[in-house]
Amino acid sequence: MVTSKPQEKLFGVRVETIRSLLRVIIFISIAGAAISSRLFSVIRYESIIHEFDPWFNFRATKYLVTHSFYDFLNWFDDRTWYPLGRVTGGTLYPGLMVTSGVIWHILREKLALPVDIRNICVMLAPAFSGLTAIATYFLTKEMKDSNAGLLAAIFMGIAPGYISRSVAGSYDNEAISITLLMATFYFWIKAMKLGSIYFATLTALFYFYMVSAWGGYVFITNIIPLHVFVLLIMGRYSHRLYTAYSTWYALGTLASMQIPFVGFLPIRSNDHMAALGVFGLLQLFSFGFYVKSKVTGKQFRNFLVFSSIFVSFLGVSALFALTALGWIAPWTGRFYSLWDTNYAKIHIPIIASVSEHQPTAWPAFFFDTNMLIWLFPAGVYLCFQELRDEHVFIIIYSVLGSYFAGVMVRLMLTLTPIICVSAAIALSKMFDVYMNLVDVLKSNGEDNSEETGSGKKSKAKRPSTNDKLFSIVSKLAVLLSFAFYLVYFVLHCTWVTSNAYSSPSVVLASRGPDGSSSIIDDYREAYYWLRMNTPEDAKVMAWWDYGYQIGGMADRTTLVDNNTWNNTHIATVGKAMCSSEEVAYDILKKHDVDYVLVIFGGLLGYSGDDLNKFLWMVRISEGIWPEEVHERDFFSDKGLYKVDGEASKTMKDSLMYKMSYYRFTDLFGGRDGIDRVRNQAIPLSQSPKLNVLDEAFTTQNWLVRIYKVKDLDNVGRDLHSATKFDESANDMKRKRIIKKPALDLRE
Template structure:
């Protein structure tokens, strides 16, 4: 019996798949990289389990809607909780890619019995399993993307390049910032799809199959399958992320450069054509991209933007290049004539029918950075501002220089993938310098080329360390290119430089108590925006002013109108807080972070920067029931034992300039105060800047604005117990504002109360969310 059992086990062992030591080692290393990426990105959980920033709340609402109503429901969704009274036709202002993927994965996992309910809580959102899934989704996707980076790096320069590039991406500060806990936004799937597309497209054009002796053989070769998958991936990317047009144009530029370098083939033409045929077919089904896609495919119409015309131009150039190779002169001339005629007819049709659309302002600002100064709303968004070259070093550390080394080695390699990577790195560097948000585009090429540079630089030194002298004969004696001491010194130097970036950090000259440290840790170990109450700092614990205020609104105000004309709660605030109001408070807002209705944002800015008489007219126009203001101040100790408020820290007291400039025009904030809202300084020294010797005077126009009154009424009430306000101005001077009288507004809710003011833990900053009820005059 024992022998029989032994024989059975022996046979079972013989059919066991053989796993080599190198495969096990590689699997272990990739698993460790995944764990590192996951662990770093989940660090914000120290401040609570919340979505971060603002846009993720919009994406969450869409995901929930698709789970509950399906894609057809999303396509017909007219959301009246935002941009009241017009509402928001979601399909024209949102990309379906991220919420559709998240809803699909959630539905599958839920069907398999994997639920995302957490401990009982009073937070209305954390009781929703869809919300809990959306919070962890970016952490998982960011970690998986690092594995995709391994395969791309492996194709570029081998196993070592793949492993190092995956590790570098896992610890890249810019990428961590966009894939950390709660950052449920387009970039979550954007970089993942981008890297996957490059991997597939490179596979589709690399090498030539034995079947590719003619066009038919090339079209039906196995590599066309890679082109199909590349097209599907890029199509999904276009349906998910606005930056996809950068990838589209970059791919066309890559094909054009191959054409200039005379590296084209039928394989490139077929892969390019198949990929973009699929992309265009998918993009035509995305309403936001201009296809006017209601519910049936027959009504689909295309709009072509000027930047995408380059894609078609490159296709025709590749086609001309293949026609040029036809040996029969008559046949070649006929093909040329047919293609040119078709091209002219297509351009004339597009031009005359008005199908050619200009590039959007946000994307033009990347190409021409100076255009942002003409668009105040674009300029008011911090992540849309230009970044300095010093920012690159601050973000990437030693990788800034390793990138240049990698570019050198990639140029020497001159493979299709190395050329694509060079184009990717150079164009992403330009984009990142134009718009600081696009630093994330640089994360992948910096990781790839840094890994390539290190591996190619250290390879001869490592080989030199492995070599041994053979004492047998001169014939077989190995001569080292470098001595052992030199090899050890160079390898140690690279290790120390990496140590400076990942252990000490790029701001090592700053005192440790000011938060210096490795950039990836500072980026990862930071609270979500709402758990820090929107403050531009890192408190020691959760700051619940916004969470408490929005929960109070959700539970204590009447429901919002289901359609224009109905009674219900309508809240006016600056556009920054719109997504929070609709998603967390479940109440109607006038504007949100989509910023697509410039006119309405101008009206809100005009309301805040006008006196109460003018403001009430604007509010009546939109049937507003409540006005929300957010103000941040520091508690500065006073000689009498109390304290004075020093306004500043990221609230509306820091945003009023944009309200004025958006409402009235560029530089129109100065009439409301050239020092701060409600105060002017007299330049005694004529040095064109404020200093302690200058005199401060009240600015009547600024102090009469609705925003000034609402902010200081609240601050005075919570600091002094009555709306009698003092304020500390720049330079430490204290100014008495006096009693604030509100004509048409009354307190509904303040997140702080007199006698129990609670600064953010570990700071002196107080976040104050103020909700006022609008009291319209009888006439």
């Protein structure tokens, strides 16, 4: 599909016209392929926002379209991080929300298409993936030619490494920022090649858009200076480089400071200092170049020595002085964890606890990029062979990208574009060589005609015909095998997308023993219950993973959420979860908590539940209260993480354990309960009793359990004795009623 080259024939039309027409058609079909392969999730499930972070973005977008833009920037959210609240407008990257808000307004007011904002949010990522493919085309075209560009575009369109973050419904910052990343890089290469202020300004504008959309802009802030720096070391200074870089830096830095969340960081934090340093260095270089063009070599050498000693002394001392004075912030924790993979584990458990911050497993590279991963080094090698200025960029990007992708799973996303570009360069180079059948066929045909003309007497020509035959056969073999690889690549991408990356994780799909599929919708059931049955200002405590979802779907106040800006507050919630009922009740009351929500997968066999995350809660709270919480206490005597009869006393007393297994054994009719995640039996005799909480709601598959925090007792008893008294009064006659949720309400 991609390699269709127009024949050099004139059908009454100029070849160039046909070529550009074909290119447009190919673009449209690539964009179509990119978008349609991301729609699996909508077709399988429904048009719904996925996962966790997108729910916050969605909520913020809704706020933006219902309020004014200035309200949005000054938004103080008192419904999260209770009782602290969050300065949401100043702590988010507004690019994503503003983009979808603008699209919504244009559709509504200019085109009179009243589209639901949710549908725009769901479809934004696929739409931008089409644009990414086009930006990749232009970038690769600068590197090699338009054939490679088309290959890169289709690779980019369907590579699973990028799809993983841009399926319909994953309304996250990365959805638009990869597009902006590629566009910024394209304009940078263009500006650097032409030395044009115009393109450098465009680079700065797209850089600004990128800064407004994703924290990963720091990647650009460092890779472009690095590129310039390497070029300087290679002795490739030119005025074009000066023009492009200075313009980009001056405009881009100023523009990036317009984003409230970034603020003065570009001149304060060490992450941005490399760019400033290269900017200064470039000024010196250009001055040095000017002097060099005027004076003789020896004089210049002395001049250089003198000035460089002076300047580097000044620069280094200034850097030290500023850091010592505290004007420049030292490196941040996330930055350290990039270099030392163990750093986070030791110092910041909250970063280590996020699964996408883990180092990448080797099979993931193959899984996410399939054949491209082994074409990737070949493409980089080809760049080394040519080594023009822009190829240096590819090399730097691929080295850095590979390293970062190895450190963190989520940074696989930044590696994927460069894999696509260099694989396309390699593949198109190979096609250039092997597709060249025309010459061979032509000369072969001439040979044949000669042969038939002169009769069969010349046997000397036989071997050469054989050579031709062999070369054709070998070329065909290579081409066919690569055609097979390409077809297989498409199949692999489709398979991975449909199986691995299209699940919304809010709604789960499962297969029964007979192969019939069923939808498990417990999350939304629980959130809907909260929305309908609790007072509007009720405070819900849950582990931070579910904060955004509770805010977005249940519209209730949460204590902590996925923003994780306040480690102590998260540790407080962790402490409430892992301490005994009396301690926990104190914490709950102090924070006005009305409901507690836990995720329990023991009945269903859902392994991502709170008990499996429990150790992280313990670790995070141990970091704040080392003398009250001890991780060791939660393991059994043998040092194992047990929830059955051998579980330690601290474990059994913890609120999390009690909330998870409360009345769990009732389901098994007088036998021990079986936890299907941990494959351990919960003994009937040790079924936990809750004194300070009441069970409020448990979903159909027990995935989400909601508890109401009891009020203080009316007659001043402590809650233990009150519960005991109630139990004896009721004589244990209360029966559990598992109500079917009223599903028809939702439809």
